[in-house]
Amino acid sequence: MTPPPDLGWAGVLVALVGGAIRVSTPYLFVSLGETLTERSGRVNLGLEGTLVLGAMSAYGVAYLSGSPWLGVLVAGLAGALLGLLHASVCNLPRVNDIAVGIALFLLGTGLAFYLGKPFIEPRAPRLPSLALGAWSGSPQVRAALEVNALFLAGAVLAPLLWWALRGTRWGLILRTAGDNADAARALGHSVGLTRVLATMAGGFLAGVGGSFLSLYYPGTWNEGLSSGQGLMAIALVIFARWNPLACFGVSLLFGAATALGPALQSVGITAYYDLLNAAPYGLTLALLIWSSSTRHALVGAPGELTISK
Amino acid sequence: MALRAWAETAALTSAALLVTLVVFGGLVAARGLDPVAVYATLYVGAFGTWFSLEDTLTQAAPLMLTALATAIPARAGLLVIGGEGALVVGGVATVLAGVLLAGAPPAVAIGLMCGAGALAGGLWIAAAGALRHWRGVNETISTLLLNYIAVAVLNWLVSSPIRDFDQVLKAASWPVGEAFMLGDIPGTGIHWGLAFGVAACLVAWGLLRATTFGFAVDILGGNLRAAQMVGLPVGRLVLATCFLGGAAAGLAGALEVAAVHGFASASLVVGYGYAGILAAFLARQHPLGCIAVAVLLGGISASGGLLQRRFGLPDAATLVLQGILFVAVLATHTLHGRLRAGRAA
Amino acid sequence: MSRSLVTRRGLLQGGIATAGLALWPASGAGASKPVTVGFVYVGPRNDYGWNQSHWVAAKKIAQLEGVKLIEQENVPETAEAEKVMEGMIRHDGAKVVFATSFGYWPHVLKLARKHPDVLFTHIGALWKDGDPKNAIGYRGYMEEPHYLCGVAAGHATKTGKIGFIGSKPLYFIFNNANGFILGARAVNPAITCHVVITGDWNNPVREAEVTQSLIDQGVDVIVANVDSAKVVIENAERRSIFSCGYHTDVSELAPKGFLTGAEWNWAAGARFVQAWQTGGAYPNLLRGGFRQDMVALSPFGASVPPDVRAKITKLRQGFADDSLKLYRGPLKDNEGNLVLKEGQVVANDDNKFKLAVNFLVEGAIGRTGLKK
Structure with missing residues (x-):
């Protein structure tokens, strides 16, 4: 092992970039999923539970089958099932979607902990990564650019969803269901079915986001694995104005915000770490206050959304 | 609420409970356990002996208060999920008050400490109400974020500024002192938090049912435009309900400090706030319902230990049970008002 | 005597036996009574960490003659901790309770006064004169x-x-x-x-x-x-x-x-249980390092060369004989x-x-x- 060069403060920058890439993926998948769901006119506040259940099922399946990709798939399917439950209950008249979300947050987390006990100790195979930094002579840069395939998938998915929502027929149906349910019905589309599919897709993505936590980074399963990434991603969607492209950017920002505290601590800035670690939450709240207004709904907000009314 | 409405709520809640027991029973049976035996043990652990009941009521006490944190603003049409943060803030304020009041007569000091806790929790959620009313910030998201911020502030405070450096193995705040501790209700193993919880629910019920304030809140909760049209002070009502809800959770924090710990620490952050959201919805945001539901949930969590020890069920079994119950009860909301003629509850 | 007691039962190699000799004389004239032992963990017991270190000890204690082990995980340091421990006593008849998180201590003190027939052990080593005699604090010099x-x-x-x-x-x-x-x-x-x-x-x-x-x-x-x-x-x-x-x-x-x-080496816990079973003596406060065998060193990894291993082993001996x-x-x-x-x-x-x-x-x- 040759000693890497001393980066000092430049190391903080590398850590922020690396952190943005490492930490952002769950945010990205959950926020893309929630964007789809909210664009159809529903809020699913239960994606934290979906994320945790996804993390557990991915880890468990990867451990039992030896295939991490099978784990990712099962995580997505588990998420889609929770999405189906959410959408079905919410399709009943006079059921509050936010409340059902909170219920599924509890249920998803509970199921994950309930079924996940035997998987805390074993070690599951990890998802592979691509060495995008192979060109660099600096081991720090190489490590920062050690990128997981799921991150790349998310990076591709974001513009794809952006385009699909804008330019395709089903994108239009989805948006119509979300902006004006009556108009969608008048056009002969089933609002209920559209929302079921959108919520299931959202759940699938959130489950996949969870699999990243357990199968890649930090790469373990235990009951403290998620520190609220699934909840934060929902706030992130509002800040990203329901735009998949913006979700990608904001997810990176959140990833960097998470990496900020540890990066500063490692160069000896050790005061106020508790407050620094709350940076992503404070940042979200500040941005929310800044971007909200009482005079009009948020720009880009789907008209049917309970959360923006 | 009319008698028929009560009967309907009771019938629907029982149905949800039954569905929950069947679904959870299936999960338990899938582990090769006898659901009937599990439920029998659950009953023993929750209500079967005097000690079980003490255990249940101890666990129920904070939930009554954190349930109000969601239930009271919900009456005005707001969905506040910030009980956890308000509890933490209330706990910290209680400690500060207790330390400032050192030497004061205990009865006075404890009263002021609880008042400080309630005030802090109330202001914490009222801030979210203000952001909602004057800035259009969604209160669900803001109170959620405020939970995380409250916990970070607590961790920072107890790691240095208000830390008791004599507690060698734990980062904890200055103690309020033995003299300012409430302790248990005499003759029981239940701390005084229970009495405060029941009292708060009764007061909230009276306030919402029998005063003009309560009437105005109901109008606002029913229809924002109607409230504006009849000239109700919407902003003040939003602030007031948020404040009262937050104050209840702040009081829960005060009692954790004054009746259980004697100091503030990360032990305040154990999910009472989140369980309170569940309790509020199960109670259909009714303050008296909060008492009953808190006892039910307290019983489930009290018996969780026995299920672990007797059947090897994971501790999260109680979470799953609560989650299923939550979904089932929400699903029954669609039937409310269908089983009877007249105004929806 | 203690050593023979332990080896006869064929459990707890090395550590506990020598620890026992160094720590306190085993008296315990009476025969081992059947006893239910409760372990309260603050997290999952298979966490590859703090809780697992106690679980290792719990599994050894479970092998003692006449011992029935009951366990509960994820118990927060709140009023719930008190109720969980008391539940073990009242519902399951536990006579020894292992409280394995720091914040359980105030609850342990309260319960120890209430249940003098139950032995409580706590891992903080916070016991001081005036605290109940049926409470024990123990902890290693990490x-x-x-x-x-x-x-x-x-x-x-x-x-x-x-x-x-x-x-x-x-x-x-x-x-x-x-x-x-x-x-x-x-x-x-x-x-x-x-x-x-x-x-x-x-x-x-x-x-x-x-x-x-x-x-x-x-x-x-x-x-x-x-x-x-x-x-x-x-x-x-x-x-x-x-x-x-x-x-x-x-x-x-x-x-x-x-x-x-x-x-950590929490094996002393087994000795507490035995002392309680047989009516023997036990210390209320027990702290120690390598000398008292209350801490341990993990097996060396492949990348540690033999000379370094030898050096570290020698230094450990230095702590054991108090020369270092x-x-x-x-x-x-x-x-x-x-x-x-x-x-x-x-x-x-x-x-x-x-x-x-x-x-x-x-x-x-x-x-x-x-x-x-």
């Missing part, structure tokens, strides 16, 4: 194995930079950090150590981020004092640096980079203040000093933030 880890780290590091990740800003955590640093600097006085506090007992994402950041700063040996070091050790292994374990044996998590680890002292003068803290003058030596069992460690020794990068 700074000693950290010193040995530091020596291994000092030999392994190429960059001269090592890292210590702590959970909460607590005296004993900084005491462990100092042990680690003193060990490393005994090998090479130019070594520096980053001391980083995550702020949580269990926060995998932050632990992984801290690990990555430290490695980016050139750190190539890491030890983590968090609930479970699994995340840190696995992330260190992936980036091909060295790591030391904590709490329990985690060597299999890092086949390449694992050096050794600081482990951790804190010796002259000793400066990392702000340049003299902590110990030339010739000043702190006894290894000087708890007053060790439970008030509010400084980091020279070579540390970081601050305790504790009152001086």
Whole structure:
């Protein structure tokens, strides 16, 4: 092992970039999923539970089958099932979607902990990564650019969803269901079915986001694995104005915000770490206050959304 | 609420409970356990002996208060999920008050400490109400974020500024002192938090049912435009309900400090706030319902230990049970008002 | 006598037997009564960390004659802890309760007064005169194995930079950090150590981020004092640096980079149970390091060369026969203040000093933030 060069403060920058890439993926998948769901006119506040259940099922399946990709798939399917439950209950008249979300947050987390006990100790195979930094002579840069395939998938998915929502027929149906349910019905589309599919897709993505936590980074399963990434991603969607492209950017920002505290601590800035670690939450709240207004709904907000009314 | 409405709520809640027991029973049976035996043990652990009941009521006490944190603003049409943060803030304020009041007569000091806790929790959620009313910030998201911020502030405070450096193995705040501790209700193993919880629910019920304030809140909760049209002070009502809800959770924090710990620490952050959201919805945001539901949930969590020890069920079994119950009860909301003629509850 | 008792039952090799001889004379004239023993954990017992170190002891205790073990996981340090312990007593008839988290102590004191026929053990070693006689506090000197880890780290590091990740800003955590640093600097006085506090007992994402950041700063040996070091050790292994374990044996998590680890040895718990079963004597307060066999060192990893192994084994013997002292003068803290003058030596069992460690020794990068 040759000693890497001393980066000092430049190391903080590398850590922020690396952190943005490492930490952002769950945010990205959950926020893309929630964007789809909210664009159809529903809020699913239960994606934290979906994320945790996804993390557990991915880890468990990867451990039992030896295939991490099978784990990712099962995580997505588990998420889609929770999405189906959410959408079905919410399709009943006079059921509050936010409340059902909170219920599924509890249920998803509970199921994950309930079924996940035997998987805390074993070690599951990890998802592979691509060495995008192979060109660099600096081991720090190489490590920062050690990128997981799921991150790349998310990076591709974001513009794809952006385009699909804008330019395709089903994108239009989805948006119509979300902006004006009556108009969608008048056009002969089933609002209920559209929302079921959108919520299931959202759940699938959130489950996949969870699999990243357990199968890649930090790469373990235990009951403290998620520190609220699934909840934060929902706030992130509002800040990203329901735009998949913006979700990608904001997810990176959140990833960097998470990496900020540890990066500063490692160069000896050790005061106020508790407050620094709350940076992503404070940042979200500040941005929310800044971007909200009482005079009009948020720009880009789907008209049917309970959360923006 | 009319008698028929009560009967309907009771019938629907029982149905949800039954569905929950069947679904959870299936999960338990899938582990090769006898659901009937599990439920029998659950009953023993929750209500079967005097000690079980003490255990249940101890666990129920904070939930009554954190349930109000969601239930009271919900009456005005707001969905506040910030009980956890308000509890933490209330706990910290209680400690500060207790330390400032050192030497004061205990009865006075404890009263002021609880008042400080309630005030802090109330202001914490009222801030979210203000952001909602004057800035259009969604209160669900803001109170959620405020939970995380409250916990970070607590961790920072107890790691240095208000830390008791004599507690060698734990980062904890200055103690309020033995003299300012409430302790248990005499003759029981239940701390005084229970009495405060029941009292708060009764007061909230009276306030919402029998005063003009309560009437105005109901109008606002029913229809924002109607409230504006009849000239109700919407902003003040939003602030007031948020404040009262937050104050209840702040009081829960005060009692954790004054009746259980004697100091503030990360032990305040154990999910009472989140369980309170569940309790509020199960109670259909009714303050008296909060008492009953808190006892039910307290019983489930009290018996969780026995299920672990007797059947090897994971501790999260109680979470799953609560989650299923939550979904089932929400699903029954669609039937409310269908089983009877007249105004929806 | 104690040794024969233990070997006859064919359990608890080595550790407990010698510990027993050194710690207190086994009396216990009576025969072993059947007893139900309850273990209360603050997290999952299979966490590769703190809780697992107790679970290891629980499994050994379960093998004792006449013992029935009951366990409960994820018990918060609230009023619930009190009810859980009392539930074990009332519902299950437990006569011995192991309270394995710091914050359980006030609840233990309250219950011990209420249930004088039940033995309570707590891992904080906070018992003092006037506390109930049926309560026990015990705890190992973890700074000693950290010193040995530091020596291994000092030999392994190429960059001269090592890292210590702590959970909460607590005296004993900084005491462990100092042990680690003193060990490393005994090998090479130019070594520096980053001391980083995550702020949580269990926060995998932050632990992984801290690990990555430290490695980016050139750190190539890491030890983590968090609930479970699994995340840190696995992330260190992936980036091909060295790591030391904590709490329990985690060597299999890092086949390449694992050096050794600081482990608790809670085996004394079995002796408490036996004493309670037979009516024998037991101490109310028990602290110890290698000399009392209350801490242990993990098996060496493949990358530790034989000469270093021999050296560390010898140093461990130094703690065992009390010839090696951790804190010796002259000793400066990392702000340049003299902590110990030339010739000043702190006894290894000087708890007053060790439970008030509010400084980091020279070579540390970081601050305790504790009152001086």
